[in-house]
Amino acid sequence: MEFETVIGLEVHTQLMTQSKIFCGCSTTFGAPPNSHTCPVCLGMPGVLPVLNREVVSCAIKLGLATHCTINRSSRWARKNYFYPDLPKAYQISQYEAPICEHGYVEAELESGEVKRIRLTRIHMEEDAGKNIHGEGDDDHSYVDLNRAGVPLLEIVSEPDLRSAEEATAYLKRLRSIVRYLGISDGNMEEGSFRCDANVSIRPRGSATFGTRAEVKNLNSFRHVGHAIDYEVRRQARLLAQGQAVVQETRLWNPTEAKTFSMRSKEEAHDYRYFPDPDLLPLVVDEGWIERIRATLPELPAEKEQRFVRDYGLPAQDTGVLVASQALADYFEQVAGGVKEAKTAANWVLGDLLGVLNKLGTSVEESPVDAAALAALIRLIEEGTISGKIAKSVFEKMVATHQPAAEIVAAEGLVQVADPEQLRPILQQIFADNPTQLADYRAGKTKLMGFFVGQAMRVTGGKANPALVNDLLREMLGPVEE
Amino acid sequence: MAADSDLARLTLHEAGALLAANTVTSTALTEACLARIAAVEGSVHAFAHLTVEVARAQARARDQTRPDPLPPLWGLPIALKDNICTRGLPTTCGSRLLANFRPVYDSFVARRLEEAGAVILGKTNMDEFAMGSSCENSALGPTHNPHDLTRVPGGSSGGSAAATAADECLAALGSDTGGSIRQPACFCGVVGLKPTYGRVSRNGLVAFASSLDQIGPITKDARDAALLLAVIAGHDADDSTSAREPVPDYVAGLDVGVAGLRIGLPKEYLSGGLDPEVEQAVGFAIATYERLGATTVEVSLPHTEHAVATYYLVATAEASSNLGRFDGIRYGVRHEGHDLLDLYQRTREAGFGAEVKRRIMLGTFALSAGYYAAYYGKAMAVRTLIRNDFTAAFERCDVLLTPTAPTPPFCLGEKLDDPLTMYLSDIFTIAVSLAGLPAVAFPCGATKQRLPLGAQLIGRPFDEGRLLAMVHAFEAASGQGRMAPAL
Numbered sequence: 004m005e006f007e008t009v010i011g012l013e014v015h016t017q018l019m020t021q022s023k024i025f026c027g028c029s030t031t032f033g034a035p036p037n038s039h040t041c042p043v044c045l046g047m048p049g050v051l052p053v054l055n056r057e058v059v060s061c062a063i064k065l066g067l068a069t070h071c072t073i074n075r076s077s078r079w080a081r082k083n084y085f086y087p088d089l090p091k092a093y094q095i096s097q098y099e100a101p102i103c104e105h106g107y108v109e110a111e112l113e114s115g116e117v118k119r120i121r122l123t124r125i126h127m128e129e130d131a132g133k134n135i136h137g138e139g140d141d142d143h144s145y146v147d148l149n150r151a152g153v154p155l156l157e158i159v160s161e162p163d164l165r166s167a168e169e170a171t172a173y174l175k176r177l178r179s180i181v182r183y184l185g186i187s188d189g190n191m192e193e194g195s196f197r198c199d200a201n202v203s204i205r206p207r208g209s210a211t212f213g214t215r216a217e218v219k220n221l222n223s224f225r226h227v228g229h230a231i232d233y234e235v236r237r238q239a240r241l242l243a244q245g246q247a248v249v250q251e252t253r254l255w256n257p258t259e260a261k262t263f264s265m266r267s268k269e270e271a272h273d274y275r276y277f278p279d280p281d282l283l284p285l286v287v288d289e290g291w292i293e294r295i296r297a298t299l300p301e302l303p304a305e306k307e308q309r310f311v312r313d314y315g316l317p318a319q320d321t322g323v324l325v326a327s328q329a330l331a332d333y334f335e336q337v338a339g340g341v342k343e344a345k346t347a348a349n350w351v352l353g354d355l356l357g358v359l360n361k362l363g364t365s366v367e368e369s370p371v372d373a374a375a376l377a378a379l380i381r382l383i384e385e386g387t388i389s390g391k392i393a394k395s396v397f398e399k400m401v402a403t404h405q406p407a408a409e410i411v412a413a414e415g416l417v418q419v420a421d422p423e424q425l426r427p428i429l430q431q432i433f434a435d436n437p438t439q440l441a442d443y444r445a446g447k448t449k450l451m452g453f454f455v456g457q458a459m460r461v462t463g464g465k466a467n468p469a470l471v472n473d474l475l476r477e478m479l480g481p482v483e484e
Numbered sequence: 485m486a487a488d489s490d491l492a493r494l495t496l497h498e499a500g501a502l503l504a505a506n507t508v509t510s511t512a513l514t515e516a517c518l519a520r521i522a523a524v525e526g527s528v529h530a531f532a533h534l535t536v537e538v539a540r541a542q543a544r545a546r547d548q549t550r551p552d553p554l555p556p557l558w559g560l561p562i563a564l565k566d567n568i569c570t571r572g573l574p575t576t577c578g579s580r581l582l583a584n585f586r587p588v589y590d591s592f593v594a595r596r597l598e599e600a601g602a603v604i605l606g607k608t609n610m611d612e613f614a615m616g617s618s619c620e621n622s623a624l625g626p627t628h629n630p631h632d633l634t635r636v637p638g639g640s641s642g643g644s645a646a647a648t649a650a651d652e653c654l655a656a657l658g659s660d661t662g663g664s665i666r667q668p669a670c671f672c673g674v675v676g677l678k679p680t681y682g683r684v685s686r687n688g689l690v691a692f693a694s695s696l697d698q699i700g701p702i703t704k705d706a707r708d709a710a711l712l713l714a715v716i717a718g719h720d721a722d723d724s725t726s727a728r729e730p731v732p733d734y735v736a737g738l739d740v741g742v743a744g745l746r747i748g749l750p751k752e753y754l755s756g757g758l759d760p761e762v763e764q765a766v767g768f769a770i771a772t773y774e775r776l777g778a779t780t781v782e783v784s785l786p787h788t789e790h791a792v793a794t795y796y797l798v799a800t801a802e803a804s805s806n807l808g809r810f811d812g813i814r815y816g817v818r819h820e821g822h823d824l825l826d827l828y829q830r831t832r833e834a835g836f837g838a839e840v841k842r843r844i845m846l847g848t849f850a851l852s853a854g855y856y857a858a859y860y861g862k863a864m865a866v867r868t869l870i871r872n873d874f875t876a877a878f879e880r881c882d883v884l885l886t887p888t889a890p891t892p893p894f895c896l897g898e899k900l901d902d903p904l905t906m907y908l909s910d911i912f913t914i915a916v917s918l919a920g921l922p923a924v925a926f927p928c929g930a931t932k933q934r935l936p937l938g939a940q941l942i943g944r945p946f947d948e949g950r951l952l953a954m955v956h957a958f959e960a961a962s963g964q965g966r967m968a969p970a971l
Contacts, residue, residue: 051724053722053723275851275852277802
C-alpha cells in the first residue's frame, strides 16, 4: 500500500525583548545561573505577573506577517504541571483565545513549487527554566531559572505538510520571517527556535488522518528532516506488519538516529488549563495593530518577487538570497553598484557564501563589504581584470581587507588588452613549441586551447582571453584541409 | 501601668490624636499592646508570630522623627494576617509547609503601612492558606474567641479579629476570599471591611483564590476602618487586577449620614432558618437605619442558593493551581524523597493540612479534562448570574443589608468533622465575594450569653465610603459602645 505522510509542526520561538514577559528581569542568554531572577519569575508566594506589552507587539508582528487574524480580545491561561524548572507549577500561556489565528506561510520547494502551509494559531507564553543534572560523582540536580519567564511565541501549523522536505522548507521560511521582523534570533542550536513534529501516515487518498506521534528534541533542520523520515519508515513498518501506531510522545535521539517512546497517551499530562485570574483579558485595539503594520519590513516572499521582477534573477537564486535579510541587503548593495545584477548574484551566492561558510561567519561580519565587492565586479565589467584574476583578487581581499583596485595595482594584475603587447609574446610561444605549431597547422585545431593556455600562463593570467583568441586565429592562419 | 494598659484599648484615631498632641509616644502604645499580649495571648492565641523587637525598634524610630504633617498611622501598633508578605519576617500562612518561610520582599500593603508610619506587632493566626471559617485549620493551633474562649473567633482571619477585639493591637489587616474578614469580625464583635475586588493590591498576599482575594481592615470602629483603608487602597502597577479608580477621603466622608438611603433587604437572606438572636440583631440594625431616615425595600437575589457550590468550585480550582508552587524545591519545608515525585508527595503530604488537601483535590477535579465544562465552566457561568443579581438589585436600592453569619460564634471542634456545615457558615458572605462587591461586617448586638452578633452592608463597586459612613452612623445612633471581652 502506498502511504502519504502528514505532518503538523509546533514551533516555539524565543523573543528578543529586553525583559521577561511578566517581570523586569533581563532575557540575556548565558548569564550565571539564577542571576536574572526576581520574586516574580522565581514564583515566590504572593507575586503577580505584569504583562510586558512588547511581547504583544512581537506577536502582532508575526501574526500580520503570516496573514493571521489578530484577535481583538485574547486570554491568558494557566497550564498546570509539576516540574522543578517551572517555579509556579503552572506556565502562563494562551489556550482558548490565542492572539493570532488562521494564517499561512508560503515556502518554496526544490521543485520550484510554492507550498502554502496554514497556521492554526500563534500564541504567547512564558518559557520554563532549565534543570541541570550533576555529572560524575555529583548526583544532585540543579535548577537555573534565568530562562523562566522569557517570552515565547508558539506557532502551530495545520497538518498541511507532506514530507520532510516540506517541513524543512516551512521551518526555514518561518525562521526567516521571525528574523526579518527582528523578534527572534531563530537560533535552533541555542534553543531559541524549537520544533515539535506531529507525524502520521495514511493510505494515499484517504480522507482521515492516521494516528500521530509527536516527536520532540529536534534542534536543527537536519534533525527535523531525519526524524520525520525515520518516523515515517517506523510507522509504515508497523502498519505493514499489521500493527497499530500508538498515539504517544517520542524523543529523537540524534546519535542513534531513532525516535524513542517518551510517554503514551495514557500517561499524557492533564494540564488543567483555565483562565489565569491574575491577568485581565488582553485587548488589542485597531490603532495598535495599524501602528505595527506600518512598521513591518518587506518580508521574504515579497522580496523574492521583487528580485525576480527588478533584477531578472532566476527563482533558484532568490530563495537563498532572501533567506536572511542581511544577505538580501548585501546583494542589493552589490547589485546597485554594478551593471549586471546576475553577476552580483553569482558572486554573492558563490564566492561570498563560500568564504563565509569557510570562515564560519555571517554576512554581517563579512571581511569584504558590499561596496568592496561591487568595486571588484566593476573592474571585471570595465575589462581591467579578467574574471579569473578577480577570483584571486577576491581571496586577497578576504585576507587583507584591501580594496580590489589597490591589490590589482600593487600586483600588476591589470589585464593585457593591447594587441601590440601580445603579438611578440605569442610569436615567442610559437617559437618555443614548434611541434604543436606544426600539428595545429596539420589540422589538430584542438591545440588552440593549448596556445591560449600558454598565453595565459606566460602573462600570469592577465591577457584578455578574447583578444588572445582573436590574435591566435589571425597569426596561425588558415588550417590545411 | 494601669494607664498604659488602657492605651491598648484605644482606637487608631484616638491613639493617633494623642500622638499628634504629643501626649503619648509610639513606644508607650506599643508597650501597652505588648503588655496586653503578655496578659491574654496565652488564652486567645491570636498571633502566629510576634515581632516584638521589630515593633520596639519601629516605635523608637517613630518617636525620634516626627514628620510634619504626621503620616496617618504614625507610631500606631497594628497586626497583619500571616498570609501578607513582610520582608524578613515570618509569613507562614498557618501552614507547616511554610514554617520556615521569610519573604524576600514586602507586600504592597506592608509598604503602604511602613510609609504611613505603622508599627508591626506581629503576624496573626489564620486557617491554613486562608481555608476555613473557624481558625482551627492552623498548623499553629486554633485561636480562641476573646468573648468566650471555648468558641471559635471565625476564620480565616480569626487571629486578626481576635487580636483586635482583645485589644492586643489597635487594628489589624485580614484577607477575605469568601468571608474571611467579615465572618471573624462578626464573631469577635469588631468592624471588618472587604473592599471591592481590585481596590487593594493583592501584590504580596499569598494567593488562595486570585479572583476573589482582597485585603481589608479589621478595626474597633468605622472611623478606624476608613483610616486604614485610605492607607492601603489605590492602584498598584504590579497587580494587573488592581483598579485605577481614585481613592476618596473615607474619613472625611464618614459623617454624610443615611437619610434618604434606600436599603435593600434580600429576601433569600432573611427568610426562614435564621438564628433568632441573629435575626433580632439584624432587625435592630434595620430599625436603627429607618429611625435615621433611611428606607428599606425588599429585593431578590434569585441565584443565592447556588452561591456556596459556585464558590467552592471557583475558589478551589484557583487554589489547586495557586498552591502548586509549594513543592519543597525553592522554599518552605522540604521532605526528601528517593526521586522527584516522591519528594513532591512527601513534602505536600506532610506540609498541608487536611482542609487544604481537600480543597486542592476538589479544585483539581473541577479543572480536569472531561469535567471542566460541567464544574468549573458551569461555576463561572453561574458566577455571572450571581453578579447580575446584585446589579439588578442595586437598581432598586443603594446598599444591601444582610446578616454576616447565620449563627453566633460556634464552639471549637463543633464543625471540624463536618466540612459542609462549616462551609455554610459563609453563606451570607460568599455571593458578595463572587460578585466582587465591597461589604462591611459590623457589630449590632449580642446574644444572651454576651456573644457578639453582627450585620453586613453590601455596596456597589467602590462604594466603601458609603458603607463606612453607614456603620459610623449606626455606631453613633445605637448608643452601644464596643463590647469589650471579659478577659
